[in-house]
Amino acid sequence: MRSSRAEESVDVRALADEDLVPLMARGDARAFEAIYERHSGAAYSLAYRMVGTRASAEDVTQEAFMNLWRSGAHYDRRRGSVRTWVLGIVHHRAIDALRRASVHSRRRSDDETAAERLEAPERVDEDVARRDEAATVRAAIDHLPPDQVKVIELAYFGGFTHVEIADMLETPVGTVKGRMRLGLKKLHEALSHGAVGT
């Protein structure tokens, strides 16, 4: 099924993400481009944060968006926003890349967090909405105990399993799982109630 003439006349930039996805799933490249414009910054930032080099981050971002383009029909708005869907795909592709590159074996030599090990990113000014949101989340993370932040970051950004993290930190598996759960619970509460000092 292809885009109709009526659809071709639609200004896709005025459409909500959730309305762009069905167009994209029908092969509308303009709808895809609008989604790319809105989310590629966050996608590339996440990819870079996880894989740590520009070339790999570009590969991950490209893989993720091509996956998005080819699987738009799989989006289910009941399971979250388009942005969450996009970033979820990026996250999975980045973990695949980390595992392909065997980055794990190089990274587990000490107990730094994955974030501390990444090369200095080329920082850019963030738009106001994203900056505020990012500041809120960073402040909420900063309020967590460091040992909880460490296991959460190693798992999410580093792609490590809780067993690998337990081994890396020489900490019981149950403790690692408990820290992940408690840290996320506190993060959820902080973000839900706005109890974050920004």
Place this chain on the structure above:
Amino acid sequence: MSTGPGHDRWADTAGAYVLGALPEDERTGFEAHVTTCEACRIEVDELAGAADALPVSAPAMVPPPALKARIMAEVNREAALLAAAGAGADRPEPAKPRREKRRWFGLPSLALACTTLLAGIGVGAAVFAGGGGKTLSVAATGSAAKAVAEVDVSGNKAVLVAHNMPGPGQGKTYQVWLKRPGEPPQPTPALFTPLSDGSATATVTGDLRDGDQILVTAEPEGGSPMPTSDPVLAAQMT
């Protein structure tokens, strides 16, 4: 709030689960538990919201314009092919022989060579463990002779996964073809360019039958209605 059987064993697991930090067997076990445990289901929903916020904390970066150009070039090519293929694109009709498409496939010796190549490497199919699909071996030749690839077939979908693929050449892209026995190859919308590490994936959907061949050639950007070069990857449905 009720808990399901064996809840004590899984009580601390929701955090690791939403972070994607459970090994495969443990993840499967926890997902089975969640279907029977209201407490864990609620906690997974709650913690997933927190995990979804984590990517926002990544330092903001701007993707290079060249990345968008690369992606949009690929997307526009596929969109054009999809549009050209029309409503039947997702369910291709049996191919109608077209003389102009017979470049190398129309030459008996080369067709035979292709068949011999496939037979020579012992194309075989292995049943997936539980997926109901098949994994086909792929013959790599020519400029892609060092590539390692396989095709996973499940239902009417075939996913080509390749590693060590060379670039298709300046101004070119790889294109996937579906060839029925005794018929010329039909173009599919699947065009791809390997990533910098040589890995590549491409997905083909359609009525895949035993005896069909899935072929990959290097084609001019935008793809071709007929092959303009010899196949570098070939797999046969069995």
